[in-house]
Amino acid sequence: GNSVTQMEGPVTLSEEAFLTINCTYTATGYPSLFWYVQYPGEGLQLLLKATKADDKGSNKGFEATYRKETTSFHLEKGSVQVSDSAVYFCALLNTNAGKSTFGDGTTLTVKP
Amino acid sequence: NAGVMQNPRHLVRRRGQEARLRCSPMKGHSHVYWYRQLPEEGLKFMVYLQKENIIDESGMPKERFSAEFPKEGPSILRIQQVVRGDSAAYFCASSPLTQLGANVLTFGAGSRLTVL
Secondary structure, eight states: OOEEEEOOSOEEEETTOOEEEOEEEEOSSOOEEEEEEEOTTSOEEEEEEEOSTTOEEEETTEEEEOBTTTTBOOEEESSOOGGGOEEEEEEEEOTTOSSEEEOOOEEEEEEO | OOOOEEEOSEEEEOTTOOEEEEEEOOTTOOEEEEEEEOTTSOEEEEEEEETTEEEEOTTSOSSSEEEEOOSSSOEEEEEOSOOGGGOEEEEEEEEOSOOTTOOOOEEOOOEEEEEO
16 A cells, blocks of 8 residues: 655754655555645645656755655755744655545754 | 635534534535544545545545535535544645646645544
């Protein structure tokens, strides 16, 4: 079956620090990969996506590259801000299934 | 263009009562998904529906839970005879009818159920 494993949190960083949140997946075929972000009290919002191997998704300074050889989709940002504090979810969508599979989420807290 | 609308945002029920959660998908979206987020846990898939049709309910508990997406009106997630373990945030998401593998989900703000 499909599964997503995320780096356990919580993660606490100082403003302007470098961020990496690891994500690895198990899936049959060629899934699309996503990062969603959830701010307190809100639903999830799409942050970025990649639909095939070696694609790089990017948005708001965040990046993730679809690595088929290591089945990974690690999220990175060069300089985090306090406003980036949120829960980040890695997800995959397989082409032969209608539903997305999510990781358990990683809570990021950025301190000024 | 309103996003995915869920109501109620907060619902309190006593054990044994029924909970009904409603979701109106984004305009133009024909697919609805329900996910549950238990405290300190990730999102778990429950059910995937199109209008008048359940596509995948592999994540739904076998008893007490049901979902529908009628031709007219919102999608409804119904939980009968609630127990404390049903306390969670229930998120609805919708997507358009597009090529599989590229369907980005648009989430609602969630309905937080508390069972006393």
